[in-house]
Amino acid sequence: MEYRADFIQLLQEIDGGNEVQYGDHLYPATPVDWKRVRSLCLTLLEDSLDLRVAVCLARALLELQGLSGFVEGLRLIDRLLRERWEDIHPQLLAEEGHDPLVRLNTLAELAVPTSVVLVLKRQPLGSAAGLEPLCVADLACIAESAQEEARTQGLAHLASLIESPARAELIEGLRTLRSLVELIAQIGVCLEEKTAAPGVSPLGGLGRALDKWCRVAEERCSAVLPALADDSPPAVTASAATAGAAAWSGVCQSREDVVRALDAICAYYAHHEPSSPVPLLAARTRRLATMSFLEAIAELVPGSLADLHALGGIAND
Numbered sequence: 001m002e003y004r005a006d007f008i009q010l011l012q013e014i015d016g017g018n019e020v021q022y023g024d025h026l027y028p029a030t031p032v033d034w035k036r037v038r039s040l041c042l043t044l045l046e047d048s049l050d051l052r053v054a055v056c057l058a059r060a061l062l063e064l065q066g067l068s069g070f071v072e073g074l075r076l077i078d079r080l081l082r083e084r085w086e087d088i089h090p091q092l093l094a095e096e097g098h099d100p101l102v103r104l105n106t107l108a109e110l111a112v113p114t115s116v117v118l119v120l121k122r123q124p125l126g127s128a129a130g131l132e133p134l135c136v137a138d139l140a141c142i143a144e145s146a147q148e149e150a151r152t153q154g155l156a157h158l159a160s161l162i163e164s165p166a167r168a169e170l171i172e173g174l175r176t177l178r179s180l181v182e183l184i185a186q187i188g189v190c191l192e193e194k195t196a197a198p199g200v201s202p203l204g205g206l207g208r209a210l211d212k213w214c215r216v217a218e219e220r221c222s223a224v225l226p227a228l229a230d231d232s233p234p235a236v237t238a239s240a241a242t243a244g245a246a247a248w249s250g251v252c253q254s255r256e257d258v259v260r261a262l263d264a265i266c267a268y269y270a271h272h273e274p275s276s277p278v279p280l281l282a283a284r285t286r287r288l289a290t291m292s293f294l295e296a297i298a299e300l301v302p303g304s305l306a307d308l309h310a311l312g313g314i315a316n317d
Contacts, residue, residue, distance in 0.1 A: 007053070010040040014056055034063040050089040051106050054080055059109075059116060067123045067136075067176045074183040077107070081190045082283070100195050107187075108202035117206065125173030125217070128166035134158060136177065139213035158220055174217055179263070181211045186266060186283075255289060262286040 014037065016030050041057035044050065058073025065072075080088050090106065092098040110116050121137035134157060142154040161170050184207035191201045201207075252258050265282045 004044070006040055006043055007050075010037065010044065010053065010056060013037050013040065014059075032063075034060045038064060048089070049080060049084050049087050051077070051080060051103055052090070055106055055109050059119075062116065062119055062123075067120075067173070067180060070120070071176060071179050071183060074110075074180065074187065078183060078187050078190065081187060081194065085194050100191075100200075104191075104200065104202050111203050111206040120210075125177065126161050126166045126170035128161055128164035131160055131164065131166075132157065134161050134170065136210075136213060139216050140209070143212050143216045155220070158217060162221055170217070171221070174214060174221070177210065177214045178218075181207055181214055182263070182266070184210070258289050259286060262289065 013032060016032060037056055038060040041053050041060060044053045045057070054073070054077045058070060058077060061069030061073040063069075088103075090102045092100060092103070121135065121140060123136050124133040125135065125139075127133035138154050138157060142151050142158065145151050145154070161167070184201075184203045188199075188201035188204055188207065192198055252261055262282050262285055265278070266286070
């Protein structure tokens with residue numbers, strides 16, 4: 001991989017966005033072409049499994065698509081770590097005792113305060129006419145600022161948005177932020193399982209911070225929207241649902257509801273019972289839930305797919 005021209009181009013594109021100093025001369029950062037980064041990553045991932053490329057893709061998706069894009073990027077990373085640990089690059093070397101440090105350092109790029117975290121904080125969660133957009137940074141200010149005036153202003157901003165017609169947009173933004181927290185927790189559990197080292201995830205601090213920030217808004221919303229429970233991901237109320245936002249109310253009425261329910265199960269165990277094998281089974285069931293019959297059979301019993309094709313007269317591609 002290190003010698004592929006498109007991989008070298010990817011690293012050069014990412015590095016070009018960093019400020020560099022040679023001697024006394026400081027070269028300012030040049031803007032990264034994130035669309036090109038995304039394109040290079042997708043091309044590389046077509047025929048390779050590389051954690052470095054997946055991390056670059058997650059960063060590009062955050063820049064281009066916001067929080068929802070970052071969630072998709074982390075889902076890919078979680079799947080690679082969980083399902084292809086032995087295959088992904090950078091490879092762990094036997095002569096180094098299969099030390100996972102190189103992979104942990106790669107993941108740590110997603111928690112750098114001066115790059116990815118800054119972009120995360122800029123992400124909007126909702127906006128209404130006459131109000132400034134509420135961003136993740138505003139929740140961080142409410143949760144952590146030592147200045148009482150700043151916290152008070154942030155709370156007033158949040159309250160105004162909750163009471164505005166943009167409430168549904170805020171709830172959707174909080175749901176996405178909560179999904180991000182849960183994914184980071186799942187990745188942490190996976191890394192602990194693979195390395196047998198507790199607390200090894202370099203994303204743990206980011207996950208705890210995002211959880212604290214998210215709860216600030218969830219707790220305020222719960223007074224107005226009872227469906228937002230402290231220990232649950234935000235759910236859209238009836239008024240928000242009429243605005244077009246989908247929610248899982250506890251009753252599965254579609255395949256999407258099933259997926260949300262399984263996500264909630266995985267998140268509960270990742271947070272409260274990380275040593276339980278249940279989330280492993282639930283995660284596999286979640287993958288099956290979105291598959292066709294033949295795809296599900298291939299996942300469950302790979303060797304039987306050829307027999308099914310022969311029985312059904314289906315030509316193998």
